[in-house]
Amino acid sequence: MSTNQRGESSWEHFPHDADIGVAGMGPTKAEAFRQAALALTAVVTDPAAVRAVHAVPVTCQADTDEVLLVEWLNALIYEMAVRAMVFGDFAVEIDGGTLRATAYGEAVDVARHEPAVEIKGATFTALEVKQGPDGWRAGCVVDV
């Protein structure tokens, strides 16, 4: 399992047979979603190696927190694919069932980013968004 701590917030990867689980933790739901997005980037490359050259707006909606997480990660997977970009940081706001975010990143630089693998999609496997005594956790398995 890989983790990355940023104060009270952190992200981690958790194992799955063929693929990989991504999860974000934070004091708020929005921060947990932001951290989950960093975990998503870390499947492909080191988020810290990504420069914030371009800002890409992302909006998604869902009836439940769990589906909203899948929608959020799938929206990022889509933007990464069609723009050939990687994202190193995110500003995330969640209001009810609506998520509004900005993804900061740059075009894939194969030599510098050494991207490991494309992500096909976020799944409902090991999907959870929950608040515990230590804050929020948001995660699921992504298919690579």
Added chain:
Amino acid sequence: MELSSLVRKSASEWWIPQRGPMRVPGVIYGSEALVRDMDEKVREQVVNVATLPGIQRASYAMPDAHWGYGFPIGGVAAFDPQEGGIVSAGGVGFDISCGVRTLRTGLRGETIEPVARELARELSRSVPAGVGSHGRIHLDEAALDAMLAGGARWAVERGFGIEADLDRIEEHGCMRDAIPSAVSVRARRRQQDEMGTLGSGNHYLEVQRVAEVYDTDVAQAFGIALEDVVVSIHCGSRGLGHQIGTEFLKEMAAAAPALGIVLPDRELACAPVASEIGRRYLGAMRAGINCALANRQIITHLVRGAFATLLPQAALTLLYDVSHNTCKLESHGVNGSTKPVFIHRKGATRALGPGHPDLPGGLREVGQPVLIGGTMGTASYILVGTAESERLAFASSCHGAGRAMSRHQALRTWNGRQVIDELASRGIIVRSPSSRGVAEEAPGAYKDVGAVVDAAHAAGLSRKVARLTPLVCVKG
């Protein structure tokens, strides 16, 4: 997997008795060692699939089965629309029509070895691979529609290959009844610059030598012999298929309650074949199959170009092209009669036996080639469909090794450069834009493909014909 929960019917056939909400029993094929090593989740997923409406005969798992999404990877299940049968986006998976194509080259190993390094460079320059890579072909909306309806036939008509290629592709290169208009704008955008690209992860382009022949007669019918050189391409429907899978998984999961379907797992998202969403998914999924067939056809064209530069005497002809993530309408025997069913193969290969009318002349007499991908350091296999596979698992077989180790563990265990150097010392040239990607795909991270193939052979799902070992591997 706990073996005591299974009923052993033979050395390589294990049953999960029908109970509770299961409509049919579960059947797992594999040696005792392979089945014991399977995750308990495989049993759970085989059972869950057995509860779906309209399922026929049994919920099957192939010897390489592992934990998937709703369906196990290595899962096979058929559904009758006349009995409320369903089609499942999870049962096809994200990489619609991912598959393997093998080309004969007419060359022998000793011809390749002196130019192997140049060939590796030329192939990696010709076939875009890896994250962020785009193809050299941009498709506008009209061209996308034509590609989604026409598959490899569209590609051949555009000059990517020759008419003779089509006979050696499942569905003769074109999946009928695709509905391009059912493919979303977002799926189209993901694909418009990705035609002729390999992708990443476990996808590859390999130059391989025939290292061992198990069945000389069938090998001869397939046009291969010991020490021959072949090329294998493993990839699928790229971003378009991934997006179709993503969108329909969500839509089918949300629609299930209104359609009267109880999902034991959201990933089993499905809809009756006869429903509006079921028909729309089938149309989009078939368009995804055509995208994969066109993609492998364009890559074939690029590979031929690379060979022509260095080895103009090579003649690259198709041995076969077969997919392992599909849902298809086929006729199969159920309870003594033959009827049309929608058969899902998720990480499983169609394996038609001798005499099947869907096989072209030259293959019909012996059976369908079953192409099994290995890892860049071990081996791949060519098998042949058997007569008994129809009875055993609706004419299906295994598809590959399956991972033994998570990507993370692999990354902690190996360094990409070391893997490349170690393989080079064994005469295997690896070209990849990503050292980390190579580490995650290290041969040791996979199960023993030989054991999987032996189990498929022992079970009668398909029969071993030849073993292929890599000379050159291009990875994403």
